[in-house]
Amino acid sequence: MIRLVPRTDTAALLQVATPVMAVLATMLAGGILFAIMGYDPVAAIRTIFWDPLFGPASGYSRPQLLVKAAPLILIASGLAVGFRAGIWNIGAEGQYIIGAIAGAAVALAAYPAPEMWIFPAMVIAGAAGGWAWGMIPALLRNWFGASEILVSLMLVYVAQRIAAWMAFGPMKNPEGFGMPGSRNLQQYPAASNPELIAGTGAHWGVVAALVAILATWFLMSRHIRGFHIRAAGIAPRAARFAGVKPETLVAFCLGLSGALAGMAGLFEVAGPAGQITDQVGVGYGFTAIIVAFLGRLHPVGILLAGLLLALTYIGGELAQLTLNLPAATVQVFQGMLLFFLLGFDLLTRFRITRRVTA
Amino acid sequence: MTDAAVFRARGIGKSYPGVRANDDVSFAVEPGEIHALLGENGAGKSTLVKMIYGLVRPDQGQMLLNGQPHQPADPRAARAAGVAMVFQHFSLFDALTVAENIALGMENPPPRRALSVRIAQVSQDFGLPLNPARRVATLSAGERQRVEIIRCLLQNPRLLIMDEPTSVLTPQEADLLFATLRKLADGGTAILYISHKLEEIRTHCDRATILRGGVVVDSCDPRDHSARTLAAMMVGGEMRPIDRSGRQSGEVLLQVRALSQAAPAAEGTALKGIALTLRAGEILGIGGVAGNGQDELLAALSGEIRSAAGTILLEGADLSRQGPEARRSAGLLAAPEDRLGHAAVPDFSLTDNTLLTAGARKGLVRRGLIDRPAARAYAEAVIRAFDVRTPGPGTAAKALSGGNLQKFVIGREVMQAPRVLVVNQPTWGVDAGAAAAVRQSLLDLARSGAGVIVISQDLDELLELSDRFCALNEGRLSDPRPTEGLTLDQIGLMLGGAHGMEVAHL
Numbered sequence: 073m074i075r076l077v078p079r080t081d082t083a084a085l086l087q088v089a090t091p092v093m094a095v096l097a098t099m100l101a102g103g104i105l106f107a108i109m110g111y112d113p114v115a116a117i118r119t120i121f122w123d124p125l126f127g128p129a130s131g132y133s134r135p136q137l138l139v140k141a142a143p144l145i146l147i148a149s150g151l152a153v154g155f156r157a158g159i160w161n162i163g164a165e166g167q168y169i170i171g172a173i174a175g176a177a178v179a180l181a182a183y184p185a186p187e188m189w190i191f192p193a194m195v196i197a198g199a200a201g202g203w204a205w206g207m208i209p210a211l212l213r214n215w216f217g218a219s220e221i222l223v224s225l226m227l228v229y230v231a232q233r234i235a236a237w238m239a240f241g242p243m244k245n246p247e248g249f250g251m252p253g254s255r256n257l258q259q260y261p262a263a264s265n266p267e268l269i270a271g272t273g274a275h276w277g278v279v280a281a282l283v284a285i286l287a288t289w290f291l292m293s294r295h296i297r298g299f300h301i302r303a304a305g306i307a308p309r310a311a312r313f314a315g316v317k318p319e320t321l322v323a324f325c326l327g328l329s330g331a332l333a334g335m336a337g338l339f340e341v342a343g344p345a346g347q348i349t350d351q352v353g354v355g356y357g358f359t360a361i362i363v364a365f366l367g368r369l370h371p372v373g374i375l376l377a378g379l380l381l382a383l384t385y386i387g388g389e390l391a392q393l394t395l396n397l398p399a400a401t402v403q404v405f406q407g408m409l410l411f412f413l414l415g416f417d418l419l420t421r422f423r424i425t426r427r428v429t430a
Numbered sequence: 431m432t433d434a435a436v437f438r439a440r441g442i443g444k445s446y447p448g449v450r451a452n453d454d455v456s457f458a459v460e461p462g463e464i465h466a467l468l469g470e471n472g473a474g475k476s477t478l479v480k481m482i483y484g485l486v487r488p489d490q491g492q493m494l495l496n497g498q499p500h501q502p503a504d505p506r507a508a509r510a511a512g513v514a515m516v517f518q519h520f521s522l523f524d525a526l527t528v529a530e531n532i533a534l535g536m537e538n539p540p541p542r543r544a545l546s547v548r549i550a551q552v553s554q555d556f557g558l559p560l561n562p563a564r565r566v567a568t569l570s571a572g573e574r575q576r577v578e579i580i581r582c583l584l585q586n587p588r589l590l591i592m593d594e595p596t597s598v599l600t601p602q603e604a605d606l607l608f609a610t611l612r613k614l615a616d617g618g619t620a621i622l623y624i625s626h627k628l629e630e631i632r633t634h635c636d637r638a639t640i641l642r643g644g645v646v647v648d649s650c651d652p653r654d655h656s657a658r659t660l661a662a663m664m665v666g667g668e669m670r671p672i673d674r675s676g677r678q679s680g681e682v683l684l685q686v687r688a689l690s691q692a693a694p695a696a697e698g699t700a701l702k703g704i705a706l707t708l709r710a711g712e713i714l715g716i717g718g719v720a721g722n723g724q725d726e727l728l729a730a731l732s733g734e735i736r737s738a739a740g741t742i743l744l745e746g747a748d749l750s751r752q753g754p755e756a757r758r759s760a761g762l763l764a765a766p767e768d769r770l771g772h773a774a775v776p777d778f779s780l781t782d783n784t785l786l787t788a789g790a791r792k793g794l795v796r797r798g799l800i801d802r803p804a805a806r807a808y809a810e811a812v813i814r815a816f817d818v819r820t821p822g823p824g825t826a827a828k829a830l831s832g833g834n835l836q837k838f839v840i841g842r843e844v845m846q847a848p849r850v851l852v853v854n855q856p857t858w859g860v861d862a863g864a865a866a867a868v869r870q871s872l873l874d875l876a877r878s879g880a881g882v883i884v885i886s887q888d889l890d891e892l893l894e895l896s897d898r899f900c901a902l903n904e905g906r907l908s909d910p911r912p913t914e915g916l917t918l919d920q921i922g923l924m925l926g927g928a929h930g931m932e933v934a935h936l
Binding site: 310315 | 733774789
């Protein structure tokens with residue numbers, strides 16, 4: 073029988089080394105996979121990881137890096153706070169969708185008023201929508217002991233149905249010639265989330281992501297609430313003894329991560345996506361889980377991991393265009409990344425021994 | 431060479447990374463002898479018996495059982511050779527009956543009916559009343575221990591090892607145990623008895639081997655020595671006598687009235703109508719066998735569990751509905767039994783662990799912001815004042831030995847100058863030197879005018895510290911009695927006497 077024996081000598085350096093090893097292993101395994109499928113592995117890896125930044129078309133793809141990384145980082149920094157406390161919000165995708173809908177609702181209701189307050193109000197509405205959607209699993213856990221993992225995940229599918237209903241029903245563009253989808257907010261200046269510096273891809277969501285990184289770093293390392301969150305994740309009884317109410321912590325973590333995911337949804341729908349459609353959710357909420365873990369639940373790590381995962385999105389699309397790689401390439405890469413990360417993590421914390429069962 | 435000894439160790443040595451657990455240990459256990467293995471925590475007692483029982487292999491030396499080389503590869507081989515062991519922590523299934531549990535622990539269990547008859551036989555022969563048909567969940571700690579002992583006796587062992595067996599027993603139950611052990615010894619079984627309780631070793635053991643730092647420092651007849659000299663051999667120096675002087679009881683600080691609380695978890699104990707009064711300068715001792723509501727009482731006082739309004743009053747202010755932080759601000763502090771994971775976060779540094787309880791009273795947290803330099807300074811102050819042996823405040827709590835972490839945890843609370851401090855098992859698993867330091871610090875705290883509640887299973891500790899004593903039994907607290915003049919027998923009766931003293935049903 074194979075047994076896992078805890079290591080007593082886990083080096084701190086490995087904490088940083090495992091994500092790097094996971095990325096390299098993903099490249100290697102991905103290359104082998106492409107070779108089996110009949111593609112040139114070196115070209116494929118270069119197209120995904122190199123060309124978006126330094127290749128011939130990088131002028132187009134480089135700004136995309138921030139566009140894709142911003143929602144990932146914004147969502148992941150919220151998720152990481154909860155994960156530190158052992159509170160597992162798997163439904164950021166749903167909170168992202170509801171945030172997008174709530175924020176867009178403000179804009180569509182105000183249309184075509186030109187006032188300055190509209191965009192800030194949308195941001196608040198987006199955060200509130202995501203917060204409310206996150207509070208559902210929080211309250212169900214606090215009142216009935218329901219697993220927040222399952223409830224938050226299932227609420228993603230509810231949110232997707234609501235998005236489809238909105239796109240085909242209440243939010244449908246009255247001037248859209250019957251096409252599904254809301255008005256395009258990019259064409260509504262008071263409500264749009266434009267590129268702030270031309271050619272960088274940086275919109276308000278990028279600013280929000282950086283603020284979120286700084287704020288969660290401050291929370292986790294300087295504030296007593298962050299201290300309590302870390303304590304609750306490692307030693308729940310000690311946290312209770314310190315005075316932490318588990319119910320409060322559940323509500324705080326799910327509310328915070330929901331609000332940040334909702335804001336990410338709003339920035340997306342008011343900016344790069346432009347409108348509410350039944351395809352509002354593009355998987356950022358799920359990919360952000362990988363970002364959080366790849367970044368070791370640490371703000372700086374999340375910043376780097378968010379940029380890397382954004383790269384796989386862009387590179388994957390580029391590989392589809394130039395090499396005819398299948399569209400699932402990105403998901404396969406992201407899945408392998410998480411798999412290798414968890415695998416290497418396990419190996420750094422446990423030794424595998426073979427032992428004959430007594 | 432003819433060797434009458436049942437067991438003999440010659441020059442046993444065992445090293446772990448960084449620790450020499452046993453060094454050149456030699457001793458012999460004669461047939462019919464109750465042989466005490468005496469030493470502080472970390473003296474190497476456990477390592478030694480683990481080698482005898484086949485859980486660990488020695489690096490050097492030789493063991494002989496009945497004159498034959500004894501090198502068990504695993505506990506099964508040790509059992510086959512005639513060694514049996516009763517552990518401090520029981521391995522019994524609550525949902526099964528006594529007989530089923532015993533059958534599970536045997537190599538070739540006889541048919542159920544025959545086994546029940548044998549259990550009844552052994553339990554009668556050795557005066558261990560036990561009904562084979564009862565479910566283990568309904569048994570007291572003493573009765574559970576009897577299950578383990580009978581399981582061992584059914585193997586007819588030549589050498590029976592008992593690891594701190596009385597730590598979970600009431601005095602009456604302990605007496606019953608010693609009567610059984612004496613009967614066994616008279617029948618020729620050798621008994622190796624591990625303990626650090628000096629009095630019981632002096633009254634019940636024939637021979638004592640004393641370990642210190644992994645080395646045999648002495649071997650003697652414990653009846654010839656006072657507890658004081660035995661303690662001196664054990665710790666390697668004179669024990670500083672505890673100073674109880676200079677305390678006067680003053681005004682009422684803490685009042686608990688009709689505190690009832692449902693069990694917080696399935697295996698917990700409900701609190702039933704707890705009432706107590708604590709005065710300034712006083713130490714109230716609460717005795718009782720583990721699992722009778724000690725953890726729940728501490729949680730209700732610390733604020734981890736909130737209770738009905740009007741049940742807990744500190745200097746007249748009702749704290750029943752307040753959480754731990756508000757209670758600390760008001761001056762009611764607590765130190766739970768479990769150091770790692772409850773009183774401290776194992777992976778956090780000592781600096782961070784001060785933030786767990788001292789944030790408000792020591793100004794380490796202001797308006798939610800952590801003042802790390804202040805926390806570090808406070809951790810250093812605790813380390814200095816309580817002689818905590820550690821490289822520094824950056825060390826993780828889990829890297830400290832039990833005694834040092836306990837000194838830190840108690841020191842962290844004491845140095846906050848509480849009005850009332852509640853401690854649960856303050857010296858459990860702590861070496862004698864650290865235990866004395868912890869006890870003295872509690873006495874000093876009371877002398878400075880605070881009230882202290884000591885919840886403990888160690889009756890000697892309670893008699894040494896407390897002014898008044900009450901017993902916690904199945905969630906009920908007895909009326910307090912002045913400790914002076916209280917005998918161990920009276921205390922035993924307060925603790926509910928021996929469970930299951932009735933004759934075993936056949």
